[in-house]
Amino acid sequence: MSRQAASRLVVGEGEGSQGASGPAATMLRSLLLHSLRLCAQTASCLVLFPRFLGTAFMLWLLDFLCIRKHFLGRRRRGQPEPEVELNSEGEEVPPDDPPICVSDDNRLCTLASLKAVWHGQKLDFFKQAHEGGPAPNSEVVLPDGFQSRRILDYAQGNRPLVAFQRLVTKYQRDVDFLIIYIEEAHPSDGWITTDSPYIIPQHRSLEDRVSAARVLQRGAPGCSLVLDTMANSSSSAYGAYFERLYVIQSGTIMYQGGRGPDGYQVSELRTWLERYDEQLHGARPRRV
Numbered sequence: 001m002s003r004q005a006a007s008r009l010v011v012g013e014g015e016g017s018q019g020a021s022g023p024a025a026t027m028l029r030s031l032l033l034h035s036l037r038l039c040a041q042t043a044s045c046l047v048l049f050p051r052f053l054g055t056a057f058m059l060w061l062l063d064f065l066c067i068r069k070h071f072l073g074r075r076r077r078g079q080p081e082p083e084v085e086l087n088s089e090g091e092e093v094p095p096d097d098p099p100i101c102v103s104d105d106n107r108l109c110t111l112a113s114l115k116a117v118w119h120g121q122k123l124d125f126f127k128q129a130h131e132g133g134p135a136p137n138s139e140v141v142l143p144d145g146f147q148s149r150r151i152l153d154y155a156q157g158n159r160p161l162v163a164f165q166r167l168v169t170k171y172q173r174d175v176d177f178l179i180i181y182i183e184e185a186h187p188s189d190g191w192i193t194t195d196s197p198y199i200i201p202q203h204r205s206l207e208d209r210v211s212a213a214r215v216l217q218r219g220a221p222g223c224s225l226v227l228d229t230m231a232n233s234s235s236s237a238y239g240a241y242f243e244r245l246y247v248i249q250s251g252t253i254m255y256q257g258g259r260g261p262d263g264y265q266v267s268e269l270r271t272w273l274e275r276y277d278e279q280l281h282g283a284r285p286r287r288v
Helices: 002-062 065-078 111-126 206-217 233-238 266-281
Strands: 139-141 148-150 176-181 224-228 246-249 252-256
Touching: 002 065, 002 111, 111 233, 139 233, 176 206, 206 224, 224 233, 252 266
Parallel strands: 176 224
Antiparallel strands: 139 148, 139 224, 246 252
């Protein structure tokens, strides 16, 4: 009996020691993961900081009106003259990539602008989406009813899914278009610009985001519109802040545009769609 009791006591002591070491091991693993995550964030900040300083210096230079007018004017002169395109009603369609115009009374180098630039560059650095790689199937929200969906739910078979609304009329026979409304780039309580035709504050809730998205939807009839989550999952996965163009086909990113505003080139997307159209239907004779 004494031996049995001793054996039971030994087992009991072993179980107690394991129970005591369990929370300690979990806490140690959590601390280790937190330390590794902190080291990774610190390393990424060190990599991003020179790029951020370069952008901040450029914004500071552009606050000098003589430099701003010379720089933006040189860009306009360097761009080829766009072809005049008419819509079905015979009205002239604005060019794909109009020149970047900034009013003289807008300061570019401010605390709000630097925060926005840092946020955008950080999202771009950590994004999951890369051209030629798998498309992140991040969560989006329907404007009506706030039901959850996934981006790839809007991809139909082998048809390309384009995150843009401007070229819907011409290519909607073979291509699906989707607008994902993300966090506001120039909110009225953040990096505000007087060149914006709308006054939209930062989104505090999905109700705020859907109200702002309705304004965008009026200019994009016939194009599916969804909202990014309040956790900004799509913006983070695709590095979309301020704005960005993508083409997804069969779950793969076929085209990834640059970050807006400077890298937002609709003409590049049009070129991709024209090549796809030629591959699908054969080259068509151009009108002279």
